[in-house]
Amino acid sequence: MKNTGTLKVEVRGEREILLTRVFDAPKELVWKAMTQPELVKRWFGPRGHQLVECEIDLRPGGKWRYLILMPNGHTMGMRGEYLEIEPCDRMVHTESFDEYAEFGVGVITSGFAEEHGKTTFTGLQVAPSREVRDAIVASGMEHGAAETYDRLAELLETL
Amino acid sequence: MATAAQLDATFGALADPTRRAILARLSRGDASVNELAAPFAMSQPAISKHLKVLERAGLIARGRDAQRRPCRILARPLAEADAWLQTYREFWEGSFDRLDDLLTELQPEKSQKTEKAQRKGRKQ
Numbered sequence: 647m648k649n650t651g652t653l654k655v656e657v658r659g660e661r662e663i664l665l666t667r668v669f670d671a672p673k674e675l676v677w678k679a680m681t682q683p684e685l686v687k688r689w690f691g692p693r694g695h696q697l698v699e700c701e702i703d704l705r706p707g708g709k710w711r712y713l714i715l716m717p718n719g720h721t722m723g724m725r726g727e728y729l730e731i732e733p734c735d736r737m738v739h740t741e742s743f744d745e746y747a748e749f750g751v752g753v754i755t756s757g758f759a760e761e762h763g764k765t766t767f768t769g770l771q772v773a774p775s776r777e778v779r780d781a782i783v784a785s786g787m788e789h790g791a792a793e794t795y796d797r798l799a800e801l802l803e804t805l
Numbered sequence: 806m807a808t809a810a811q812l813d814a815t816f817g818a819l820a821d822p823t824r825r826a827i828l829a830r831l832s833r834g835d836a837s838v839n840e841l842a843a844p845f846a847m848s849q850p851a852i853s854k855h856l857k858v859l860e861r862a863g864l865i866a867r868g869r870d871a872q873r874r875p876c877r878i879l880a881r882p883l884a885e886a887d888a889w890l891q892t893y894r895e896f897w898e899g900s901f902d903r904l905d906d907l908l909t910e911l912q913p914e915k916s917q918k919t920e921k922a923q924r925k926g927r928k929q
Contacts (some may be wrong), residue, residue, distance in 0.1 A: 652898055653891060653898045653901060654893060655891065655894050655897070657816055657819065657820075663893065665897055667897075667901050669901075669904065669905065669908055669917075670905070670908065670909075670915075671908040671911070671912060675906075675908060675911055675912065676908065678911075679904055679907055679908060679911070680904075685907065688903070688907050689900055689901075689903035689906075689907050690900055690903075691896070691899070691900055691903075692895060692896055692898070692899020692900060692903075693899055693902075693903065695899075728872075746918065747822040
């Protein structure tokens with residue numbers, strides 16, 4: 647069954663972003679899918695993207711590294727370190743982009759809460775710097791900016 | 806293209822619910838400070854302070870009419886902030902949709918049950 651949940655994206659303050667998403671699976675399984683390389687490779691990145699390398703050393707102080715092949719043929723490397731691991735419940739890790747190493751390191755706190763067999767995943771991301779945000783924006787500008795007030799209304803609803 | 810400083814200013818200005826409400830009101834048309842203050846239990850100086858933040862962030866402009874100085878919303882910074890959010894959302898929405906598929910595959914019992922339920926549903 648494809649039970650596509652709705653992704654909620656909330657911007658908090660200048661640097662924080664909170665993602666919320668419900669999955670139709672117990673939290674042990676969601677945790678597994680998000681922490682075992684052979685499983686992460688099968689979903690990380692939107693369609694057209696491919697996670698070609700995925701290394702995960704899941705313990706406090708352990709490192710992780712992803713290499714994503716993008717539809718335009720370019721690769722994007724990401725890496726970081728696990729700071730806190732509470733299996734199936736909570737994880738704190740750092741994240742940086744190889745191409746933008748000088749921009750510093752972001753910290754992401756992930757939470758997994760199960761109710762009636764469904765898992766609510768939350769990811770609170772604190773962007774390392776405004777330059778990272780800028781870099782993400784630069785890469786996203788191909789999508790073009792919609793300049794209508796309808797979109798504005800939608801934006802305001804998400805905040 | 807949006808600069809990092811512009812996005813920071815935009816998101817900083819949007820972090821406050823009163824300022825978001827003011828923008829929502831202005832998206833329906835220009836308004837004076839008095840008109841903007843009316844729906845809020847807030848003094849006009851307090852509203853003016855919010856307007857200054859919005860003006861500094863480049864999200865609104867004030868008219869020249871010395872008496873009324875009507876406020877007008879400026880679409881561009883908001884559209885740029887929207888584009889940034891949209892890109893971010895698309896990345897995770899796409900990833901999580903694929904994760905849905907994977908989770909279904911990893912739960913054979915659940916997908917079988919669902920198939921049965923769907924068959925049953927079709928019969929009814």
